[in-house]
Amino acid sequence: MQFGPVTSMQPVGQSSYHAGRFILRPLRTSDTGLISMYASDPVLARGARSIPHPLPAGVIEAMIARASQADRTEDIWAMDGSNAGHAEVLGLVSLVRMDRAQSEVFFWVAPGFWNVGFATEALRTLLTANPHAARQYFAESFQDNPGSARVLTNCGFDYLGDAEAFSLARNAVVPTWTYMLKTGL
DSSP states (O other), rough: OSSSOOOSSTTTTTOEEEEEEEEEEEEOOGGGGHHHHHHTTTHHHTSSSSSSSOOOTTTHHHHHHHOOTTTTTTEEHHHHHGTTOOOOOOSEEEEEOOOEEEEEEEEEOOGGGTSHHEEEHHHHHHHHHHTTSEHHHHHHEETTTTHHHHHHHHTTTOOOOOOOOEETTTEEEEEEEEEEEOOOO
């Protein structure tokens, strides 16, 4: 497995990374259709904090535009499986910069690609690359989504406790499990 950057036109300061079965690369405008199709799925939307359902027009375009700005606080990568005969977008993984060399992790995989390890592979690749030079990573999983919790524990995250987060798709506060991972920095 190669973890070095992949060269191409990319947002300022955001590299691409080879994972085993796909490449993690910055978002591009051509991703709009697949991301919109996946994000429109009510099951996927209910599993994420920030995906509204039904998905309003322009939301994905605005996300891609924000992800391309030089002053962004969140780096978003597409899991691009086209080099291995898969879809050009399998899911997304993102890191949000926090203070004190910390980042928060978010991810989702399109339902057609669940239970084959793509989320774990993407997260491990980013943690190894550590593009934010973070000393700690934080993450959460809705308590009714044990698959996401397994991804986090499989990647070495430790359970911190219970909390709550607002879900746009559910229009409600939802119980979560929170996690933390310390890096070797």
